[in-house]
Amino acid sequence: MLYRTLVHGFRTCLNGLRKLEVPIPDGGLVSRMFDAGLHGLSFFDGQDREVNEAMEWLALCFMEINPHIVQEVWTQKIGAYVECAKKRVWVLAIVQQLLSRDNISPTLVPIVLDHLISRLPELGELDESVAVAIIRMFKLAFGAVTLFPADNEPVLASRLGRLIMDCFPLAAKSPHGTHYFHLLRGLFRAIGGGGGKFELIYKEVLPLLPEMLECLNRQLNSSSGFHRDLVVELCLTVPLRLTHLLPHLTYLMQPLALALRGGNELVSQGLRTLELCIDNLTPDFLDPTLNTVLRDLMGALHDLLKPVPASHHHAHTTIRILGKLGGRNRKLLDQEPLLDYRQYSDPAKIRVSFSGNVATLSLAPVSRLALKTIRKPPATIPATSKAQYQGYAYSYLESCLSVLVQDVRSFSFPTRLRRADPANRE
Secondary structure, eight states: HHHHHHHHHHHHHHHHHHHHHHHOOOOHHHHHHHHHHHGGGGGTTHHHHHHHHHHHHHHHGGSSSOOHHHHHHHHHHHHHHHEEEEEEEEHHHHHHHHHHHHTTTHHHHHHHHHHHHHGGGGGGGSSOOOOHHHHHHHHHHHHHHSOOOOOOOHHHHHHHHHHHHHHHHHHSSTTTTTTHHHHHHHHHHHHHTTHHHHHHHHHHHHGGGHHHHHHHHHHHHHHHHHHHHHHHHHTTOOSSOHHGGGGGTHHHHHHOOOOOOOOSSHHHHHHHHHHHHHHHHHHHHHHHHGGGGGHHHHHHHHHOOTTTTTTTHHHHHHHHHHHHHHTTTGGGGGOOOOOOOOOOOOOEEEEEEETTEEEESSSSHHHHHHHHHHHHHTTSSSSGGGHHHHHHHHHHHHHHHHHHHHHHHHHHOOOOOOOGGGOOOO
């Protein structure tokens, strides 16, 4: 209660001084107020309602200050604020409220982005809980670009190249490289949600497109599980128009096929991308590129054609896509089918007896070793003994084959079926 009273009183004083047209407090005084405010928030741990009110009053204090004072204070205190946010993620509500104000957002966005980008190498070293705060702060800055594109788009565009291209090498050598892909996902979603109006950003991304897609495809080939799904989403949400992606469409085919076998959100993104390509590209241009993954693509679409409780939305979208293909998917019928081989018999085993105890031994492990020895003896075998070891290996395989052939001969099939006894018929 005392904290809120002090902050409310400070804001009231600022408002009164502005109305009286007297000199406003300088940056030093406001900086001390900001330090004290951040320190006082630690007393609200576990008190959601009261801490929200306290942060709201603290943010409102900056509404009563001229933009150049705001710039001075946040430039000096952004480091302390970020460190506080690492310990208490809910403190980000302050910067969220300020970034949503049209008079403060253009001043605060470059300060936030410059500080976070300058410390980008540290992101891969942070624990999951701490990295969440940093990535969320990035997303708040990206969201401010969407809210006020006229003022904030040039700010992000001038920093976009460094932000994107630094993430790939840092992800490759950091213990928690996935943090950088979460950051890029937030960036791509923010730009992609702009409805195609970020011309300055598109101009900055376009020269980076070939290298960016190549890096993403390399990551795709070396990843699995959730990491791979994350890379697939990045490939399909690159913030550019389809016309910009046409020369590099081959990079999107494998991610597209993988997306259709992912989670619900990823499947939806893959279906939207595929339908967009079919609607806007001619068959002469699209089909040669699509044929490179046609088998995997058609298999994934076939698996989506399932009734409830499977997703009916995905099934209906798949039917619509197959209709738009106009039978072009039947080109797959000219290719040989893929058959899954399944072991229909038990592995090769022999029964051996030791002092009356009968046990079963598998022939496969030693047989593989014998075959490997015949083809290429291990380097640990002396050159003078390699022929001798190959002879032993051959004798072993010959003995195993003899035993198996003998077992087959001992198994007799009935030459005729016995007639059923009429008396036993039901």
